[in-house]
Amino acid sequence: MPEVNELVNGVFWVGVRDWDRRLFDALVPLPYGTTYNAYVVVGDKKTALIDTVNPGFEGDLKAKLDVLGGMDKLDYLIMNHAEPDHAGTIPFVLEENKKLKLVLTEKGAKLAKVLYHVPDDRMMIVKQDDQIELGGKTLRFIEAPFLHWPETMFTYLVEDKVLFPCDFFGAHSAGGVFAEDVQDLLTLAKKYYGEIMMPFTKSAKQGMAKLEGLEISMIAPSHGPIHSDPEPIVLAYLDWTSGETKEKVTICYVTMWQSTKTLVDKMVEILLEEGIETKVYSLPVSDMANIAGDLVDSRAIVLGSPTVLNGLHPQALYAASLVKVLRPPAKYAAVLSSFGWSGGAVKQALEILGPTKIEVVGAVDVNGRPTAEDLKKVEELARSLVEKVRSG
Ligand SMILES: Cc1cc2nc3c(=O)[nH]c(=O)nc-3n(C[C@H](O)[C@H](O)[C@H](O)COP(=O)(O)O)c2cc1C
Numbered sequence: 001m002p003e004v005n006e007l008v009n010g011v012f013w014v015g016v017r018d019w020d021r022r023l024f025d026a027l028v029p030l031p032y033g034t035t036y037n038a039y040v041v042v043g044d045k046k047t048a049l050i051d052t053v054n055p056g057f058e059g060d061l062k063a064k065l066d067v068l069g070g071m072d073k074l075d076y077l078i079m080n081h082a083e084p085d086h087a088g089t090i091p092f093v094l095e096e097n098k099k100l101k102l103v104l105t106e107k108g109a110k111l112a113k114v115l116y117h118v119p120d121d122r123m124m125i126v127k128q129d130d131q132i133e134l135g136g137k138t139l140r141f142i143e144a145p146f147l148h149w150p151e152t153m154f155t156y157l158v159e160d161k162v163l164f165p166c167d168f169f170g171a172h173s174a175g176g177v178f179a180e181d182v183q184d185l186l187t188l189a190k191k192y193y194g195e196i197m198m199p200f201t202k203s204a205k206q207g208m209a210k211l212e213g214l215e216i217s218m219i220a221p222s223h224g225p226i227h228s229d230p231e232p233i234v235l236a237y238l239d240w241t242s243g244e245t246k247e248k249v250t251i252c253y254v255t256m257w258q259s260t261k262t263l264v265d266k267m268v269e270i271l272l273e274e275g276i277e278t279k280v281y282s283l284p285v286s287d288m289a290n291i292a293g294d295l296v297d298s299r300a301i302v303l304g305s306p307t308v309l310n311g312l313h314p315q316a317l318y319a320a321s322l323v324k325v326l327r328p329p330a331k332y333a334a335v336l337s338s339f340g341w342s343g344g345a346v347k348q349a350l351e352i353l354g355p356t357k358i359e360v361v362g363a364v365d366v367n368g369r370p371t372a373e374d375l376k377k378v379e380e381l382a383r384s385l386v387e388k389v390r391s392g
């Protein structure tokens with residue numbers, strides 16, 4: 001029997017569990033897989049499907065819908081988000097049920113056209129606060145752009161106070177039905193926030209503002225478990241979207257022959273001595289999701305890299321680019337480097353970090369293996385960084 005869970009009366013989870021997926025967007029590691037959550041809301045007169053699933057799971061979705069009376073029973077398909085992990089099987093569902101209307105935002109319609117070639121006459125465009133009556137169940141739409149694409153919206157089930165926010169409030173975990181079933185869910189949710197939502201902090205804040213005053217008794221996102229008690233995840237999101245940082249430093253480094261590592265070790269020693277929360281990632285063996293999670297509330301970032309072919313080591317170049325695109329709220333940065341003859345790593349790091357809002361407190365660039373004097377410079381830089389981090 002396919003797994004179908006009734007969350008509240010007339011509201012069913014018909015999502016799928018992708019236990020084996022290990023990479024998202026060809027970038028984000030998924031150690032615990034993920035889910036693509038889709039939901040059915042059954043009213044007295046009409047039935048709606050909220051989002052679909054990743055391509056490849058069409059048969060699973062169909063089998064689940066069969067448990068609830070089949071695809072023919074559906075009147076509306078709500079597209080909260082056009083990304084293929086939720087919208088990729090829309091063409092399949094529209095083909096199976098020819099009377100079904102696809103409900104989406106105006107920007108959603110544009111994307112549905114180009115990504116899935118949905119004809120105009122199958123689409124029904126909705127705006128902020130528009131509602132669809134299913135009979136005893138009312139779906140209200142809340143435009144929430146850039147969470148995580150320009151077209152995204154939330155769907156709110158008025159009578160049962162259930163929020164379907166798609167990617168927002170999600171986490172990557174294939175296991176568990178409800179939040180309490182998943183160990184350390186907030187840690188997973190924080191990494192996910194760092195990877196997916198942190199670049200859109202302003203939109204995330206606006207999304208949170210739109211939810212103010214809305215009574216919510218359950219949050220049913222499109223990845224990971226369902227929050228039957230919304231409070232912990234809402235409080236966490238208020239914190240993460242605030243952009244407030246902690247007395248915390250995240251260090252990302254790469255070394256080939258240990259010189260840069262020696263500089264990093266000195267930096268870590270001083271930071272720990274000063275009681276600063278310090279997270280250290282050796283880039284070639286680190287999961288970028290853990291780094292993204294730590295960047296959510298780090299006040300400073302330290303990048304360590306030797307010079308390779310006149311610039312940053314490719315791993316450090318990747319990390320610096322990530323910092324640039326993820327737009328973490330960090331205020332300060334420092335660079336540690338070792339070079340053999342020309343140098344160039346520090347220059348490239350400054351070129352990348354320069355245009356960001358992050359203030360580069362200093363850099364130590366050492367020729368070859370660090371001497372006692374070089375380590376003294378690292379110590380001075382570390383102390384300046386500590387002062388900045390403490391000052392807020
Ligand atoms: C593949 C490779 C390319 C390098 N390219 C440069 C370079 O263009 N300019 C330079 O000054 N040093 C270059 N170096 C030398 C390293 O920057 C130098 O050995 C440094 O001390 C290594 O730091 P590490 O011990 O942290 O790996 C290169 C080293 C390697 C292995």
Ligand SMILES: [Fe+2]
Nearest residue numbers: 081083148167
């Ligand atoms: Fe998405």
Ligand SMILES: [Fe+2]
Nearest residue numbers: 083085167222
């Ligand atoms: Fe998604």
